[in-house]
Every structure is written in C-alpha cells, then in structure tokens.
Amino acid sequence: MAGLQQLREDLVAVMQRMDATGLNRGTTGNASVRAGNAFLITPTSVPADELTPDAIVELDARGRPIDPARHPSSEWQMHVGIYMRRPDAQAVVHCHSRFASILACCGRAIPSMHYMVGASGRSTIPMAPYACFGSAELAQRVIEALDGGFACLMANHGQIAIGDSLRRAFAVALEVEEQSAIYWGSLAIGGPTLLSNEQMTEVFARFKNYGIKS
Numbered sequence: 001m002a003g004l005q006q007l008r009e010d011l012v013a014v015m016q017r018m019d020a021t022g023l024n025r026g027t028t029g030n031a032s033v034r035a036g037n038a039f040l041i042t043p044t045s046v047p048a049d050e051l052t053p054d055a056i057v058e059l060d061a062r063g064r065p066i067d068p069a070r071h072p073s074s075e076w077q078m079h080v081g082i083y084m085r086r087p088d089a090q091a092v093v094h095c096h097s098r099f100a101s102i103l104a105c106c107g108r109a110i111p112s113m114h115y116m117v118g119a120s121g122r123s124t125i126p127m128a129p130y131a132c133f134g135s136a137e138l139a140q141r142v143i144e145a146l147d148g149g150f151a152c153l154m155a156n157h158g159q160i161a162i163g164d165s166l167r168r169a170f171a172v173a174l175e176v177e178e179q180s181a182i183y184w185g186s187l188a189i190g191g192p193t194l195l196s197n198e199q200m201t202e203v204f205a206r207f208k209n210y211g212i213k214s
Helices: 004-020 076-085 098-106 115-120 136-146 166-187 197-207
Strands: 030-035 038-041 057-059 091-095 151-154 158-163
Touching: 004 030, 004 038, 004 091, 004 166, 030 076, 030 166, 038 076, 076 091, 076 136, 091 166, 098 151, 098 158, 098 166, 115 151, 115 166, 115 197, 136 151, 136 158, 151 166, 158 166
Parallel strands: none
Antiparallel strands: 030 038, 030 091, 038 057, 091 158, 151 158
C-alpha cells in the first residue's frame, strides 16, 4: 500500500484530472481511497484547483474523521458503505459528468449497446434509484445498484465508479461518461442496436486477456 502522503497527493491529482477531462466541475464530485483499516476522502466544498494534500480527510473504519475539525465530502456514507460491502474496492470516484448526468436525470440506465459498456463489469450500467445527496438512503441504493459491478448511474444526480486503484476507478468513470455520450447520441437517431447476452459473454471472455479486467 502506498504511504498516506502519496495517497493524499493521488486524490488531489484525480480530482484535478476529473476537472481537466470535463468529468467534474466546481465543488461537485468526490473521491476516496482505502488506506489500511482507514480511508482518505476529499473534503466538502473545496474546488479541485484549490485542493491540497493537507486538506484530504482521514476517516476511521466507521467513517468518523480522525481529526473532528476536518469535514469530509457529504457523500462519505456512500464511500464507506461501498468499502464495507466490497473488499475488492480500493478506490471510489463520484462525479457529475455531463452525459451520465443527462441519462441519470432521464432515468435511463445504459444497455448493452457497445462492448465497452463491459468496462463497468457488467453487460449494462444500472441506475440507482433517487435519494437525497449525502443520505444513508442514497448510500444503500448505490451499493445495491453496483451489485458486483464497477459503476452505476445515480438517478437525478450523476455516476459513481470503483476500482482496485484510483487510476482504475478514474478510468472506469471516464468510460462510463463515454458510453453515456454514445447512448445519448444514439437515442437522437432512433436508439442503439443492442448486443445479445451471448455477445457480451464473449466480450468478457476477451477482456480477461485484455487491458480491462472483468
């Protein structure tokens, strides 16, 4: 495991990359990483261009700030809940990327229209039902929607992605946004032709020897 300082720097870097790639803007979105039996998470209401490693908040195993004076992202319950339910998750990235948010606001999960939908770990990218941001209810609905996969959309909100590293979680989020844009565009000209279950099974078999691991 990387040292705490390195993980803090990595969180700053991933938030800045989300801004640079258009996945996020302003003070929206958040990211976290597992750090042994604790967690590091971005603070609330700090834009990426002002974020520093020292501002990153350390949480204990139950999600309580080690330093009570520090305030974690309002979505800390969602992050900690995922880590508790998913031992494979080492990092979580949540953002309000444009096309994923458009689909989320329309209640449209992403179907098996393109083989790279499989980067989410499943044949489709599901939709977590709406609950107010920062609530325990939203955390539970997101955990249920992930259901073994690496990403889901969040109704009337945005998207969330997990991975075995921050780099991987960011890559999944970036692909979710790309697939969201493709789906959005396809709906404008009649909707996509979907891949079958058999075709997606073949995709996952090929992913085992490719850069994407299902």
